[in-house]
Amino acid sequence: MSDRTEIPAQPFICGLDAALRVIGGKWKPLILFFLAKEPRRYGELKRCVRGVSDKMLIQHLKELEVDGVVLRTDYQEIPPRVLYELSPFGFSLADALVPLCRWGDENAEIIEKNLNAKRDS
Amino acid sequence: MSDRTEIPAQPFICGLDAALRVIGGKWKPLILFFLAKEPRRYGELKRCVRGVSDKMLIQHLKELEVDGVVLRTDYQEIPPRVLYELSPFGFSLADALVPLCRWGDENAEIIEKNLNAKRDS
DNA sequence: ACAAGTATGCACCTTTTAGTAAGTACCATG
């Protein structure tokens, strides 16, 4: 059994598919990356994730929040203070990402070269 | 040093970023998934990756090829016969993806639930 | 002779994703 090349009619075909729904998004890897190190306030995070706009940062943070990956604490102060951090679920995701991060680190040059090749075609 | 929250001015910020350039694309996870099991002809692959269009399948295969992940063998026959398989580099990527796949498998239900929540907002 | 299978290519359109620029309400500092 299960050597048949068939896909079940389900929301996700494989776990990878499911996982990529969570980390897919231009800035999400970086957000994960920085929050895995330590909790950060919104403004801090924005300075870490260089080049991200308010709109995208907020949007991605919201999505990661409903995905249960990120926890948001609003201290209800004025001026506002909001802390973002990874949930235990988020840390489990971060753990699962470690080998992929390493793979990317180790092969960054090759990947970059091919990225240019694609651009030129 | 390097406890500063700064990003180097480079093509990729972290390895995860780089890796996602390679596996990012609606059908790429599935292509990897099936090719990791065994080499397949184009038509076979298309039947595995249900719902994919010719255009997207070809496009993704080309990109994976220039990324060095997939090897393409054209037997120059008529009718055409073309075999796709993972390269050693591709297999190293597949290995790095194993934990993420598992994470996705284990949490598929949660992820799906939140996916619906996002849709409704 | 006609349909189906083989691996693609191409033109066009829609959907999704991302970016830009402005505004909000309040406070502290110069």
Added chain:
DNA sequence: CATGGTACTTACTAAAAGGTGCATACTTGT
């Protein structure tokens, strides 16, 4: 009293990604 910092929101626009459908050229099976 204007400026800058706080954490956002909203409307509009641009770019990227994905989908549809038709065409190729040849062969095998009906």
